[in-house]
Amino acid sequence: MKLYCLSSDASKPCFVLSFKELLIMLDCGLSAHSVLNFLPLPPVPSTRLASLPNYTPPHVNDPLLEGELKECCGRVFVDSIPEFCPPLDKVVDFSQLDVILISNYTCMMALPFITEETGFKGQVYATEPTLQIGRFYLEELSEWVSSCGSSSGAAKRWKELVHLLPPPLALAARPRAWRRLFSAAALARALSRVRVVGYDERVDIYGALDATAVSSGFCLGSANWVLRSAHEKVAYVSGSSTLTTHPRPINQAALRGADLLVLAALTQTPAHNPDHMLGDLCVHATVTLRAGGSVLCPVYPSGVLYDLLECLSAHLEGAGLAHVPLYVVSPVADSSLAYSNILAEWVSVGKQARVYLPEEPFPHAALVRAGRLKHARSLHDDAFSADFRQPCVVFCGHPSLRFGAAVHLVELWANNPAHAIIFTEPDFPYAEALAPFQPLSMKAFHCPIDTSLNYSQANKLVRELRPRELALPEQYAGGGARPHISADAPTVVVRRGAARSLSVRRRAARATLCGALAARATPRELRAGLRAAPLSAALRVRDARLELVAPPGPAPAPAPRLHWNALDVEALVRALTREGVTEARVEASADGCIVHLPRHDTLVHVERHATHVFCEGRADVRQALRRAIASCLPHI
Amino acid sequence: MPEIKITPLGAGQDVGRSCILLSMGGKNIMLDCGMHMGYNDERRFPDFSYIVPEGPITSQIDCVIISHFHLDHCGALPYMSEMVGYTGPIYMTHPTKAIAPILLEDMRKVAVERKGESNFFTSQMIKDCIKKVTAVTLHQSVMVDNELEIKAYYAGHVLGAAMFWIRVGSQSVVYTGDYNMTPDRHLGAAWIDKCRPDLLISESTYATTIRDSKRCRERDFLKKVHECVEKGGKVLIPVFALGRAQELCILLETYWERMNLKYPVYFALGLTEKANNYYKMFITWTNQKIRKTFVQRNMFDFKHIKPFDKSYIDNPGAMVVFATPGMLHAGLSLNIFKKWAPYEQNMLIMPGFCVQGTVGHKILNGAKKIEFENRQVVEVKMAVEYMSFSAHADAKGIMQLIQYCEPKNVLLVHGEAQKMEFLKDKIEKEFKISCYMPANGETAIINTPTKIPIDVSLRLLKAEAVRYNAQPPDPKRRRVVHGVLCVKDNRLSFLDIDEICDEIGINRHVIRFTSTVRFDDPGSAVKTAEKLKTLLAEKLQGWSITISDGNISVESVLIKVEGDDDNTKSIYVSWTNQDEDLGSYILGLLQSMVQ
Numbered sequence A: 001m002k003l004y005c006l007s008s009d010a011s012k013p014c015f016v017l018s019f020k021e022l023l024i025m026l027d028c029g030l031s032a033h034s035v036l037n038f039l040p041l042p043p044v045p046s047t048r049l050a051s052l053p054n055y056t057p058p059h060v061n062d063p064l065l066e067g068e069l070k071e072c073c074g075r076v077f078v079d080s081i082p083e084f085c086p087p088l089d090k091v092v093d094f095s096q097l098d099v100i101l102i103s104n105y106t107c108m109m110a111l112p113f114i115t116e117e118t119g120f121k122g123q124v125y126a127t128e129p130t131l132q133i134g135r136f137y138l139e140e141l142s143e144w145v146s147s148c149g150s151s152s153g154a155a156k157r158w159k160e161l162v163h164l165l166p167p168p169l170a171l172a173a174r175p176r177a178w179r180r181l182f183s184a185a186a187l188a189r190a191l192s193r194v195r196v197v198g199y200d201e202r203v204d205i206y207g208a209l210d211a212t213a214v215s216s217g218f219c220l221g222s223a224n225w226v227l228r229s230a231h232e233k234v235a236y237v238s239g240s241s242t243l244t245t246h247p248r249p250i251n252q253a254a255l256r257g258a259d260l261l262v263l264a265a266l267t268q269t270p271a272h273n274p275d276h277m278l279g280d281l282c283v284h285a286t287v288t289l290r291a292g293g294s295v296l297c298p299v300y301p302s303g304v305l306y307d308l309l310e311c312l313s314a315h316l317e318g319a320g321l322a323h324v325p326l327y328v329v330s331p332v333a334d335s336s337l338a339y340s341n342i343l344a345e346w347v348s349v350g351k352q353a354r355v356y357l358p359e360e361p362f363p364h365a366a367l368v369r370a371g372r373l374k375h376a377r378s379l380h381d382d383a384f385s386a387d388f389r390q391p392c393v394v395f396c397g398h399p400s401l402r403f404g405a406a407v408h409l410v411e412l413w414a415n416n417p418a419h420a421i422i423f424t425e426p427d428f429p430y431a432e433a434l435a436p437f438q439p440l441s442m443k444a445f446h447c448p449i450d451t452s453l454n455y456s457q458a459n460k461l462v463r464e465l466r467p468r469e470l471a472l473p474e475q476y477a478g479g480g481a482r483p484h485i486s487a488d489a490p491t492v493v494v495r496r497g498a499a500r501s502l503s504v505r506r507r508a509a510r511a512t513l514c515g516a517l518a519a520r521a522t523p524r525e526l527r528a529g530l531r532a533a534p535l536s537a538a539l540r541v542r543d544a545r546l547e548l549v550a551p552p553g554p555a556p557a558p559a560p561r562l563h564w565n566a567l568d569v570e571a572l573v574r575a576l577t578r579e580g581v582t583e584a585r586v587e588a589s590a591d592g593c594i595v596h597l598p599r600h601d602t603l604v605h606v607e608r609h610a611t612h613v614f615c616e617g618r619a620d621v622r623q624a625l626r627r628a629i630a631s632c633l634p635h636i
Numbered sequence B: 001m002p003e004i005k006i007t008p009l010g011a012g013q014d015v016g017r018s019c020i021l022l023s024m025g026g027k028n029i030m031l032d033c034g035m036h037m038g039y040n041d042e043r044r045f046p047d048f049s050y051i052v053p054e055g056p057i058t059s060q061i062d063c064v065i066i067s068h069f070h071l072d073h074c075g076a077l078p079y080m081s082e083m084v085g086y087t088g089p090i091y092m093t094h095p096t097k098a099i100a101p102i103l104l105e106d107m108r109k110v111a112v113e114r115k116g117e118s119n120f121f122t123s124q125m126i127k128d129c130i131k132k133v134t135a136v137t138l139h140q141s142v143m144v145d146n147e148l149e150i151k152a153y154y155a156g157h158v159l160g161a162a163m164f165w166i167r168v169g170s171q172s173v174v175y176t177g178d179y180n181m182t183p184d185r186h187l188g189a190a191w192i193d194k195c196r197p198d199l200l201i202s203e204s205t206y207a208t209t210i211r212d213s214k215r216c217r218e219r220d221f222l223k224k225v226h227e228c229v230e231k232g233g234k235v236l237i238p239v240f241a242l243g244r245a246q247e248l249c250i251l252l253e254t255y256w257e258r259m260n261l262k263y264p265v266y267f268a269l270g271l272t273e274k275a276n277n278y279y280k281m282f283i284t285w286t287n288q289k290i291r292k293t294f295v296q297r298n299m300f301d302f303k304h305i306k307p308f309d310k311s312y313i314d315n316p317g318a319m320v321v322f323a324t325p326g327m328l329h330a331g332l333s334l335n336i337f338k339k340w341a342p343y344e345q346n347m348l349i350m351p352g353f354c355v356q357g358t359v360g361h362k363i364l365n366g367a368k369k370i371e372f373e374n375r376q377v378v379e380v381k382m383a384v385e386y387m388s389f390s391a392h393a394d395a396k397g398i399m400q401l402i403q404y405c406e407p408k409n410v411l412l413v414h415g416e417a418q419k420m421e422f423l424k425d426k427i428e429k430e431f432k433i434s435c436y437m438p439a440n441g442e443t444a445i446i447n448t449p450t451k452i453p454i455d456v457s458l459r460l461l462k463a464e465a466v467r468y469n470a471q472p473p474d475p476k477r478r479r480v481v482h483g484v485l486c487v488k489d490n491r492l493s494f495l496d497i498d499e500i501c502d503e504i505g506i507n508r509h510v511i512r513f514t515s516t517v518r519f520d521d522p523g524s525a526v527k528t529a530e531k532l533k534t535l536l537a538e539k540l541q542g543w544s545i546t547i548s549d550g551n552i553s554v555e556s557v558l559i560k561v562e563g564d565d566d567n568t569k570s571i572y573v574s575w576t577n578q579d580e581d582l583g584s585y586i587l588g589l590l591q592s593m594v595q
Ligand SMILES: [Zn+2]
Pocket: B068, B070, B073, B157, B178
C-alpha cells in the first residue's frame, strides 16, 4: 500500500492511495490562494482599477512583460484572469485512477482538472448534498471568473521573472503550475460523472473492497471514508467536526481500529473558537447597523452561510433590528437556499425534528416568506436594485475579494467608515484579501468560522480511534512549539509530490467455502487449538468474489499431501517388509543413508527433510513404497 | 443445510394486513405490522400469540421493519409496541416515520370517535411508538446487531416506500413491501441492484394484470371526469391522504389548466396542506422531474384545487372531490358517497384496490344496494369506475424485479391465491427457480446452500493465477487450488504447504519419485524434448505444459531428457508424493509412447 500526496494545501487535500491494485483518489481540493496575487475583477467597471500604473521590475526591459503587472496600494498584482493551483498531475497518471472519493464540497473543486481531458475512466463518489452544494460553489466560481474581463489574455511572462519581483509575489508558490479555471462545459461533464451515495452505504469498488461514506459532522453531506476489505481497513478523515451545528453529527465508531488513518483538512484558524466568532459577528453587525452603516459578509453560497442567517436574524430580532433587510447575492442563491431545506436526512436531530412537523429545517425559508431575507442572482438584478435598502446586511462572494459581487461592494463602501466588512470564511488571510482596496475607511472585522477539528480535538480523536498507522500532511506534523498531531501509532508524514509506503500488507483474501466441499475435509488436530486437512478446491470467481466449491466428479480418495519430521530408516525397512518388499540393504551416505532394493531396481535416498525414490520397477512396487514411507512419517 | 423460514401472519394469499415473520440464521424479523381495514374486531390485527402464546414478545423478535406508511403495513405497530409490549428495534425510512403517525392518528379517530370502539391504542401510544423508531436512509447499511444487516431500496409506490434487503451471515432476503416498477407523475420507479438474495418476498397485488400504458389510463380518467362534470354531475374520488392523491391532483391540475376549466375541484382533507408539505420536505424522494424543477415551481402548490368543507356536500352543480379514506370504509368519503350514490349523473372513481369487507370492495363487485350497521340502505345508481392507479407492480413489473435482483427463490404475498398460483407458475417456468405462496399461519421452509467464510492465502491464489494465466484463455478451464484447510479459533483458512508448516512449527519432509523411460531417438536431447512436449500437449489438454532448456514441466511434474546425439535417450520423470496421480499418469503415457 502506498500513499501519494498531490496537494500542498492541507485544507484542500488530494491524496492517491494504491491499495489492492487499485488507485483511489481521496478528495481533489483546489488551492485558491494563488488568486490573491491577481487584481480584482469587478463585476461593474471600476475606474480606479482600470487606471492603475504598470509595474516593471528595476533594471528589466522585457516587452513581453508589458501590462502583465500593475501597482496597486503599494503592491504588485498580476493583471490577468485569476489562476488556481490544481493538484499535481505529474506523480500519478489520472487516466489510471479507478475511483475518486470526495469527502465534502470544499474538497472537490479541482474535479474537472482530474477527470476532463486526462483520459480518466474511473468512478467518482460523493454524497448527494456534496454533489449539489459542490455544484453551487463551482458554478458560482465559474460564472464569476468567466464573466469578468475575459478579454485580457492570460499573463505568462511574469512567471519567468518571479525571482525579480517584490514580495509577496516573489514568494508565490509554484506559479508555473497555476491554471485558469475550467470551462462551464468541462465542469458540467465532470459533475455528471459523480455517483451519489448515502451515509453508511457500502459501495463495492470493483469487488476488491468496500468504500463507505460516514458522517463527519462538518457540513451538509460531509463524509469521512472507510475503505474495507476482509482484512484491511483504511479510514480517511477529512473535514470533520465534533461540534454541534446543523449537519448530522460525526460517526466516530465507524472509524475505529483502522490499519491506517489518513488525516486531512483540520481547521485553518486554530486560534479562533467558532462559537465566539459567531457571537462577535452578531455584535459587530448590530453596532454597525445601529450606527446606520451596512454590513458586507464575503461568503460562499452555502455552508456556514446557513448558520449565519439563522443566528444573525435571531440576534437582530432581539436587538430590535428585525426590519434590517438581509440580502444573499449569488448566481446560485435561490437554489442554495431552496435546496438546504429539502435535505431532511442530512441534518442534525434537532433540525430533523422540525421536518416531522412538517416545517423547514432551516429558518431562512420563513425569513424569505416574511420578506426579511431577499436573494438575487447579481447586483444588477432589477428586482434587487429596485428593492435595495440601507442599512442592510449583504452576503455575497467571493471571500478572496478578487471576483464576484463583493468586489463591487467593497469598492463602493471602502471610503465610508460607517460600513463594515466582516470576514467569516477561513480560506484567505483577510489582510491579503483587502490589500488592493487600501486605504480602507470602512471597518474590517475578522471572525473566521471554521468548525473543522482543531489540534487538540484531532489529537483526542486519533487517541480514541486507535489506528495502527497514521498518515498526515507535513503541516500537521509540527516541529518546535507549533501545535501538531502526535499519536502513539507509527506516523507517516507526506508532502506534495511525495509517495510513502505504508506498512499495511495483505496476506489473505476472503472467500466462501461451500458446504459440500467443507464436508469432504476431515481436519485433524495437529496442535492444541489447530486442526488441518488437505483440500483441493475448484475456484470460482463471480463479480470479483471468490468461492471455493467442490471440483466436479466424485470426491477423490483422501491422499496425504503433507509429511513432516525425519524418516526412521529402520522403521521404513520394517514397513517395507510388511508390504512384501524385502531384501532391503541400508548404507550410509553423505547426507543420510541409501536404501537399496536390488530385486526391484530401486534406490531410496533418505535425508533429514527429504526422501527421493529412484524407482525403475513396476508401479505396484512404487505404491508399496509410498504406503511404507507414509506410514513412517506423521502426515495429513 | 441452513434454512430460511417464512410465516405470514397476514398477507399470506391475501391482501390487507401485511405481517410476515422471517427466521434465518437464528434471527427472527417481522416484516411490516399492518392492520386489516375490512374488520372491526380482533381480526384487524395480526395474531401475535402465534409468535409466543404467553410472556414477553421482545425476546422472540430481533427487529421489526416497516416498508411504507400505508396502514395495511404499519397500522398494528402501536398495538404491538405499546399494548403487546414489544420493545425491540423498529426500522422505517424518514418519510415513513414522518407520515405514518398522522395516518395512524387519523385512523384511530375514525375507529374510536366515530365508531366508538374501545381497546384501541391512544394518541399518546402512537407518539410513544414512533419515538422508538430508527429512521434509515436509502442504501444505508444498518447493522441491527453483529450479525443482522438491513438495507433499504427505493420502491416507488408512495412517498418513502422502501424494499428491504436483509442479511444474516451468508443468507439474504429481499422484502419488497408494495412497489411500482414504472415511474408516475410524482414518484420514480422501484430500483434494486443485482444483490442475488436467497429469497425474494414480493407483493403480488396485480399478479395477473398487465396494465395498459399509464398514459391511456390517465387519458381515460380525465375523459370520464370531464364528461361527468360537463353534464353537471359530481365526481367522488376516494383516496388516501398521501400517495395516489398527490399524483391525481397533479394530473387534474394540469388538465384543468390546459383546458381552462372552471368546475370546482376540492381536496377534502384537513391534511391537504400538511400532506403536500411533506412532499416538499422530502422532495428528494420524488421523481427526477419534480426534483429538478422544485426551485422554480413546486408541483405541490395547486392553483385549481381548493380545500373542501362539509357544507359543500349538498351544493348544487358539478364538482370533483377527493376524499379520504380510499376504500370507503369510514369517514368523509363514505358520508359523501351515501349522499351522492342514489343519483345517476354522479360518478364514483375508485383509483385503487379495496380489501374485502370494505364498502369499496362491495361496490366494485357490483353491489347495487349497500346496507349499513344502522340498517340504513343506500341505493347505488351513480356510475362506478374502477381505475387502477394504485402504484403496485403488475405481472410484468414483478418479473422485471426478479430479473434485476436474481433471487434463488421467490415467495409471493399480498395477493389473491388464485392469481398468485398463476404467477407462481410463470415464475417457475420462466426463471427455473422455486416459488412459494404460504397462506396465513403456514410456514414455508427454504433451504439455502452453506457458505462458510474462509481466508485464502494470497500465495496460494497467486500461484494458481500464474499457472492459469500462462495458458490460452478458456472460460471452461477448471481452476483448481490444492492446499491445506486450517481451523484455528473457529476461523477457517486455506493455506499453502509452507504456510501451514510455519503455522504449526514443523519441518516438512518431501517425498519425491523419479523413474526413467528409455527412448531410441537419434538427434539432440533438446529436439527429443520438443517432440515429447508436442506429444504430451496433445494428450494432456487443459494442463499447463512448459519447456525450458530441454526440461519439460507439466504443472509440477518434471521431465528431463539426457543422452548423446546418436544414442538412446533417458527420459527422467520426477514428481513429489502429492502429485502421484499426474506423475504416474505421465510416466505411463511416456512408456506407452516409446513402444
Ligand atoms: Zn401500500
